[in-house]
Amino acid sequence: MTEHSSRTTPPKHRGLPGFLRDNGLGLFFLATFLLALVGQAIAGHADFNNQMAADQLQQVEFGEYLTTSDFAVDVSENWQSEYLQFFLYVGVTVWLVQRGSPESKELHKGGTESDEEQLVGEYAKEGSPKWARAGGWRRAVYSHSLLLVMGTIFLLSWLVQSITGVAAYNEEQLRQLQAPLSWADYLGAADFWNRTLQNWQSELLAVASMAVLSIYLRQRGSPESKPVGAAHSATGVEG
Template sequence: MRGFLYDNGLGLAFGAAFVLALAGQAIAGRAEFNSDLITDGLQPVGYLAYLTSSDFAVDVTENWQSEYLQFFLYISVTVWLVQRGSPESKPVDKAGLESDHEQLTGEHARPDSPRWAAAHDWRQAVYSHSLGLVMGTIFLMCWFSQSVTGVASYNEKQLRRLEAPVDWGEYLARAEFWSRTLQNWQSELLAVASMAVLSIYLRQRGSPESKPVGASHSSTGVEG
C-alpha cells in the first residue's frame, strides 16, 4: 500500500487537493448565490440544488476549459516554438515534429514502444498527436458545456431582473460569455509565459520543472 501511495503521490495529492478545492468552491459559491437570492426576496437553495445548478456548472466549466486549453496550447505550440534557456522548451535546433529516429516511431520503434508507435498507417499519425487531440477535445467539450450552462445561468439572472431570456446563439454574442472566457484565458496564458521565461533564470532544487540549480542560463531543454 505504501508503495502505491509513494509511486502515485503526485496524482493522488493533486486529485485530493482538487476535490477539496471543488468542495470549497461549492460552499463559497452557494453562500454567494443565496446571498443574492435573499437580497431579491427569493428562497435560498440547499447544497444538492446548488451543485446541480447552472450557476455552479458554469463557474466550474469556465475554469476547466481554460486549463485544458492551456495544456493543449502548451503541448502543441512547444512543437514549433522554442524559448532559449528555458527548461520548458526543447533545444532551439529541434523545432518541428522531429525524425522517426528521434521519436522512436515506425521502424525505429523499440520492443517496449506502444504498438501504435510502430505502425506505418493512420494509427501512428493518431497516436503521434493523441495527447494534444485529447486535451483539445476536452477543452472544446468544456467550452461547449460552459456555453450551455452559461446561457441557463444567465437566463436565470435575466428572469430575476425581470428581463427576457436569450437563446444559445444570442448568448454566444453577449459580453458575459466572452468576459467569462477571456478572463480565464488571459490568466492561463500569463502563467505559461511566466513559467517559460522565469525558469530561464530561476531554479527550484529537485523539481523536474526546473533546470538543475547549477545549470547555465543559456542551457535549453534541460530539466532537473
C-alpha cells in the same frame, strides 16, 4: 559469462505504500482538486443563497445548488481555460522554442522530429506502445493523441460553459424582469466573453511566466527547473 544489460530497472514497490509512492504526483493533485471543488461548492452555495436573499427569493439546499447552472458554469469555465492552456502549450512547443527555458525543446529540435528520435516504426523499442510500432492511421493518431484529447476536452468544456452560462444568465435576466437570450445570441454576449477571457488571460500569463522565469530562476530537485548550476542559456535541460 552472461552479459548483463546496462539498463537499470526501477524497483517494484508492492502494496499500498508502493502504490502511493509510485503515483504520488497524480494522487496529490487529484486530492487537492477534489478539496478545491468541494470548497468551491460550499462557498458558491453560500454566495448563491446570499444573492437569493438579496432578491427576496427562496434559498436552495446544498444538493440542489450542485444541480444549478450557476455551479456548472463556474466549474466549466475554469476547466475550459485550463485545457486551452495545455492544448496550446503542447501544440506550440512542437515548433516554438525559448532559449534558456527548461520548458522548451533544444533550439535545433523545432518540429515533429525524425522517426528515429521519436522511437516509432522500425525504431520502436521493446517497451514502446503498440501504435507507435504500427504504421498508417494508427501511428498518425497516436502521434498526436495528447493534443487531440486536450483539444477535445477544451472544446467540450467550452460548450458546457456556453450552455450552462446562458441558463444562468437567463435566470438572472428573468429575476430582473428582462428578456432572456437564445444560446446563439449568448455566444456574442459580453457576459460569455467576460467569463471566457478573464480565465484565458490568467492561464496564458501563467504559462509565459513559467517559460521565461525558469530561464533565470531555479528550484533544486524539480523537473520543471534547470539544475541550480546550469547556465541561463541552457535550453531543454531539466533538474
